[in-house]
Amino acid sequence: MGWRNQTAVTEFILHGFPRIPQLQISLFVLLFVVYLVTLTGNILMIVVIWLDYRLHTPMYLFLINLSFIETSFISLLVPKILVDFMSEEKTITFNGCMAQCYFYFLMGTTDFFLLATMSYDRYVAICHPLHYPAIMTNMLCVKLVLGCWAVSSFLLLPPIIMLSRLPFCGPKVINHFFCDSSTLLTLACTNTDFIKLINLVISIVAVVGPLLLIVVSYMYIINTILRIPSVHGRNKAFSTCASHLSIVTISFGSAIFIEIRPTGKKSTDLDKLVHLVSSILAPLLNPFIYTLRNEKVKEALRDTLNRILTL
Template identity: 50%
Template sequence: MKSSQCDNLTAVTEFVLSGLSDLPEHQIGLFVLFLGIYLTTLVGNGIIISVTALDTKLHTPMYYFLRNFSFVDVCFTSTTVPKMLANLLSTRKMISYQGCITQLFFFLFIGNTESFLLAVMAYDRYVAICHPLHYSTTMTKTVCAVAVVASWVLSSMHSLLYSVMASYLPFYGSNIIHHFFCDVPPLLRLSCSDTSTYERVIFIEGSLVVMTTFLAILSSYIRIISTILKVPSVDGRWKTFSTCSSHLAVVVLFYGTDIFMYFRPSSMYSLDYDRVVSVMYTAVSPMLNPFIYSLRNKEVKGALRNVLTSKCFEFKI
């Protein structure tokens, strides 16, 4: 039994994060790659936040949620990538036990906030497309603020449960986490105790949280698509759909990686696949989201041009 492995072993006080590659010759190349991804993420989401805040035309619920989502993206990637970059340049790739649990908490906290915000953004698009005459009275500033605060609060409760349970798992002997950050699956594999209870909680409570937000998004888009199909002209249907196509692309990217990573039988876990998928949702997705939202959004591109033009004009003066 797994619990018997805890006998006569020293309790772990710090962990070794093995990272993406054990080969020394790969470290510099990976550092440059992920530093570029991280800086692009900061700049891209920073532009979205700045443009939607500075342009008064974008002071609408849709861009209020987008601004918050971009901020969450910055926070999300910052929970894992800076530590990974530091470890890529270090021969001692350590993280303390307390630091590991803290990183796990904020990773789950901010990651789940994204899922709640995506559900809120889907509802916003549903009201805008299906009930446009009631949009201004439904999506008021108070409603939008409460929705964002609720997303943060509910996510904190969810991540607190997981983190507290993880802190009670015994770790003895081996302290090597075969990952580049502290996540639930590698910690469960490393623990020398029976983790079946934890796995059941993840499956039941985690499924409830993920499925609640996913079903809310799915319900919104079923109604959105039903409304769009009633638009008589093809141009009208495409114009209406374009207002939510970026959000839909981000939803597919987010839930595709999330479901693959966390809702599989433990027998299907693979270190190589886990690392690749983790890179996708911790580093690549936050980098791509600003481009997804801006490249197909004429209002954001127009606002960006206006901001740049005004700044250039001020500079010349």
């Protein structure tokens, strides 16, 4: 297949959600408020962890990166959705569409790998507590985070390059609220089976791989916790994993639901709704889950706010 850049399409039209005039303003305000709360919560988490030396440990360095990913992830979608809510023509340039598609899946894939890395951190902390400081050093933490970003970047680069070089002859309407790769492939006027196969392999590597690591880690963690003699000790150990498990359930649950659905039923209103909820829910809940269940973060947050108020 000679995939030269023959595209006659310079921009796409995002179909978005069905227009409901009575709810248009209400949905805009709701989404805008959710976006502001999400940005405020995650940025505050980053600032608090960055400023408080007590939180300069691997677990919280992972959390800084998680908050950065969640902030970037929701910022890729919501501002454009808000603009489209109030616009008659929901257009996006060809290059803008390819960039949004790449960074959307880059953030999602890095998020999965980072959650798997955090499960390994919890495994070492609970199953090998005496060796934890020697194993999970800040340098190893940095290397693991950089590894998550590097693997995700190189994993997603080939399919997005091939996608950008496909000939799109029209129609140019994307039946989604963002540039989803599977929806874009249906608009190409050439055979896309090879790219679909690559996307399937990448989905398995990016979703199933990290999920298996998380499952195996928690099998060892649960086995170790159940052997702790005191109830207080077991509860304390479980509480250190509860926040992480909550985010894992939301992130992987929505991804698996979207991927296992039949191809013919993709890009329906239900699919869009699941994409929207999964794209918003995890970033929105992330700072609250880790703050409300973590005494160290709450204490650091109080101290930081007191410092700001004093200044």
